[in-house]
Structures are given as C-alpha cells and as structure tokens.
Amino acid sequence: MGCQLNENDSEKLCGMLEKMGYDKTEDTKQADIVLFNTCCVRENAEDKLFGKLGELKKIKEEKGIIIAIGGCMMQEKHITDKIKESYPFVDILFGTHTLHRFPEDLYQALQEKRKQEDIIDIDGEIHEGLPIKRESSIKASVTIMNGCNNFCSYCIVPYVRGRERSRKPRAIIEEVKELAKQGYQEITLLGQNVNSYLRVEKEKQIPFEEYEGVNSFATLLRAINKIEGIQRIRFVSPHPKDFTDDVIQAIADCEKVCKLIHLPLQSGNTKVLKEMNRKYTKEQYLNLVEKMKNKIPNLTLSTDIIVGFPGETEEEFKDTLDVVEKVKFEQVYMFIYSRRIGTPGDKMENQIPEEIKHQRFNRLKALVESQIEENNQKYIGTTQKVLVEGESKNNSKMLTGRTDSNKVVIFEGPKEWIGTMQDLKIVSEHMWYLKGEK
Ligand code: SAH
Ligand code: SF4
Ligand code: F3S
Numbered sequence: 001m002g003c004q005l006n007e008n009d010s011e012k013l014c015g016m017l018e019k020m021g022y023d024k025t026e027d028t029k030q031a032d033i034v035l036f037n038t039c040c041v042r043e044n045a046e047d048k049l050f051g052k053l054g055e056l057k058k059i060k061e062e063k064g065i066i067i068a069i070g071g072c073m074m075q076e077k078h079i080t081d082k083i084k085e086s087y088p089f090v091d092i093l094f095g096t097h098t099l100h101r102f103p104e105d106l107y108q109a110l111q112e113k114r115k116q117e118d119i120i121d122i123d124g125e126i127h128e129g130l131p132i133k134r135e136s137s138i139k140a141s142v143t144i145m146n147g148c149n150n151f152c153s154y155c156i157v158p159y160v161r162g163r164e165r166s167r168k169p170r171a172i173i174e175e176v177k178e179l180a181k182q183g184y185q186e187i188t189l190l191g192q193n194v195n196s197y198l199r200v201e202k203e204k205q206i207p208f209e210e211y212e213g214v215n216s217f218a219t220l221l222r223a224i225n226k227i228e229g230i231q232r233i234r235f236v237s238p239h240p241k242d243f244t245d246d247v248i249q250a251i252a253d254c255e256k257v258c259k260l261i262h263l264p265l266q267s268g269n270t271k272v273l274k275e276m277n278r279k280y281t282k283e284q285y286l287n288l289v290e291k292m293k294n295k296i297p298n299l300t301l302s303t304d305i306i307v308g309f310p311g312e313t314e315e316e317f318k319d320t321l322d323v324v325e326k327v328k329f330e331q332v333y334m335f336i337y338s339r340r341i342g343t344p345g346d347k348m349e350n351q352i353p354e355e356i357k358h359q360r361f362n363r364l365k366a367l368v369e370s371q372i373e374e375n376n377q378k379y380i381g382t383t384q385k386v387l388v389e390g391e392s393k394n395n396s397k398m399l400t401g402r403t404d405s406n407k408v409v410i411f412e413g414p415k416e417w418i419g420t421m422q423d424l425k426i427v428s429e430h431m432w433y434l435k436g437e438k
Helices: 004-019 043-063 077-086 099-112 157-161 169-181 199-203 217-225 245-253 270-275 282-295 314-327 354-377
Strands: 033-038 066-071 092-094 116-118 139-143 186-190 232-236 260-262 300-307 331-336 383-391 399-402 408-411 421-429 434-437
Touching (some): 004 186, 092 099, 186 217, 217 245, 232 260, 270 314, 282 314, 300 354, 314 354, 331 354, 354 421
Parallel strands (some): 139 186, 186 232, 300 331, 408 434
Antiparallel strands (some): 383 421, 399 408
C-alpha cells in the first residue's frame, strides 16, 4: 500500500509465501490468506486499510481465512491498539523490523490457532537472502538502505523504519549481477535517502567491506553502471542536502544512469524549509539545480511538494510556486500536509485550515499541469529511446514503454519488442502519455 520500498518488501513477502506453497490471487473470495503491507505516511494511506478490513469481516466469519497485517502502520501503537479493539478478527500483526519472520508467524498462527503479534521497536538488522517474487521480469527494485535519520518535522518514516543502515556493497552488486543474468534491463536503487549510502557506517566506523571500489553512493552508481546486461539505472529518493559533487559527476559519467533525477523540494520557502528541518534554503536548492543542469547534459527533474505545512503563509506558498515556475519539473508529486501523530509538525499550533490547503493544492496543480502540457511539446518530432514494458493496459493492440525521463510512450509494434530498447519517433502528446512510431 505504500512507496517503492514497501512494494519491494511486498515482493519479499510474496517470495516467502510462494516458498511455503502459496499462489497469488487478487480475489479475496478465493484466498486462504489475506496479507496487507501498510503505509502511514499520510492519513489517506491509513484509511485504505480500515476500509478493506471492514469488507473482510464477513469473509473471515464465513470461511475462516487468515488475515495478516504488516508494514509501517504496525509500528504505530495507536494503530495496533485500534485494530485489536475494533477488528479483533485479525490473526497476525507484524512490523517493519520483523518482515523476515513472517513465515514463522504464519506457521504459529496456523498451528496454534492463536493470534500473533510480532512487532519490535529496534533498528532491525538487514536480512540478506530472503526469497523474492518480483512483479516484473524487465524492471527490478533493489533496496540499498533501510531507515532514515533526517527527521523532517512532518514525516513519520524515521519513527516506523528506524535509523539509517546500509546494505553491504557486495550484497547489492551480487544481487544486481544476478538480475542482469536473469535478463532484467532496468534497476531502481531504493532508500529513504540514497545519496547518504554508507555515510552512517563511515561516521560511526561500523566496518563494511569495500567491494568493486564501492564505498559511497557515487561509487555504487559507477560499479552498477559496469554490470553487463543492465541498460538503465534509476534511484529514489536522494536528499538535496546530500547531493555532493561526486554524485553529480557519477550521474554525468555513467551512460546507464537515467538523466531524470528526483529531487524532493517539499517547499520553496526558506522559513518553511527550516521549520520542516530540511537543511537547505530556497537559494541553495535553486543553485543545486543550476549546478546539476550545467554538469549533466539532458537533465530532467521530478519532485515532491507538500502544501499547507503548519504556519505556511500565502507569501511563503508563493515561493513554492516560484520555484516550480523556475525549475520546470518533468513531474511533480503533490501532497496536502497530513498531521502524523508523534511528529513535531503535529504539535505545531498554527495548523492550516483544510479549505486553504485544498485551495493551494489546486493552484499548484493547475500550474504543474500547464507546465506538463508545455513540456510535452518539446518531445514532438524527437526520437526517444524507449524500454518496452508490455501491452498497453487500455488497448492490447498497442505496446507501452518509458523514456529515459520516465514518460509513458504508447505505440504499435510486435510483441517481440517487449523487454527491449527501441528508438521511437514521438508524434503526439496526450498530457500523461506520448504517442510514438518506429
Ligand atoms: N525519503 C523520501 C520520501 C519520503 S515519503 C524523501 O525524503 O523524499 C514521500 C513523500 O511523502 C515525501 O517526499 C513528502 O513529500 C510526502 N510526505 C511525507 N510526510 C508527509 C505528510 N505528513 N503530509 C503530506 N505529505 C507527506
Ligand atoms: Fe521522511 Fe525526510 Fe526521511 Fe524523507 S528524508 S523519509 S521526508 S524524514
Ligand atoms: Fe509509507 Fe512506510 Fe514507505 S510509511 S511511504 S510505506 S516507508
């Protein structure tokens, strides 16, 4: 139900269940087990779970299925208390640090017919070698670090995912080499703050073995760039404050690293950024963008923005619009500020009324959409390298794929192209996708 890290955990849960003899179904009526991997980054992510649990009550009573809930929401005590009280029919609760124990928890639940609660509040070790059943055979996600140390004042993630810790270079390189062998074309490196990969280890002198020259995020990009078979490398999310010159240079030098970089802005106003604990100013962000544009040919940028953070004035919000106007992002993920229990933001007194938050959201959205329309025009008549991902969902006669800048392209072509890179001429734009021709 959450971010790409959460989806990657779900692939591991599916891998474990498959090894235990289970198959996947999206139809709850056919299921023996219903498993939720939850997210709590915003209130609407939480609401999704409660809606679904309500629907499941009847099926549980009729068929006695097992219901298990894991993920970030389970690290919040007020949530597990609510589940135990209002949804007592749930069989297994497990957290983000005990994912690897899910088979044991399930076994106990089946064997002893007793409820299981397996949640701990420590910075769980990184467990290597879990089975994994990936969603795609073309694109794969590889988690490179767990946790976050940044404590942005609006954000719950550091509380539910624990402190930052990186996987060993060898484990990552070996996983990517294996994926290349299996025919994967695109790798996305995942972490809450990928460009601080191995930083904590170096600061605290926690030993890690250098492998193939990897001792930082920049050297990791360079090492993966050398792996034969892999065509594209992406990563999310980097933090602007950690975007060091060696990382910028590695992106420029590595031909497989996509030139669409996600650079979360959150707010364009220096005072709000300070309150958010983001550790950069409006000017520093804009200077970083300038520097990156100068060093990385064909750079495009995407971003995350929160509107209506406590205390945000009309003038301060206009700074966000100003940065969006200046940078011209390829894609903007927009969020309305959501109060998260336990974060400093929730305790701030000057919360913004819902109506104003929504108005600001709509104003930002209108600006972003007008920019996307304009930006799409740039593609018409150009030739783009497209990684072909499969049949188009809405029209099985057409194929779909993505450009380096992550734009969806729809086009006609033989099925044999699926999983290959094709040069396509862009003939028209349709807001959220482009049409291409060979
Ligand atoms: N570690 C990543 C992503 C964290 S969560 C990063 O720093 O970029 C993804 C996005 O959700 C954040 O970038 C932020 O824009 C948004 N988000 C996080 N907490 C939020 C909250 N309380 N309300 C609204 N949006 C939030
Ligand atoms: Fe949350 Fe900030 Fe960490 Fe991202 S960097 S996960 S927004 S605390
Ligand atoms: Fe959500 Fe947890 Fe990811 S809170 S955004 S699933 S790290």
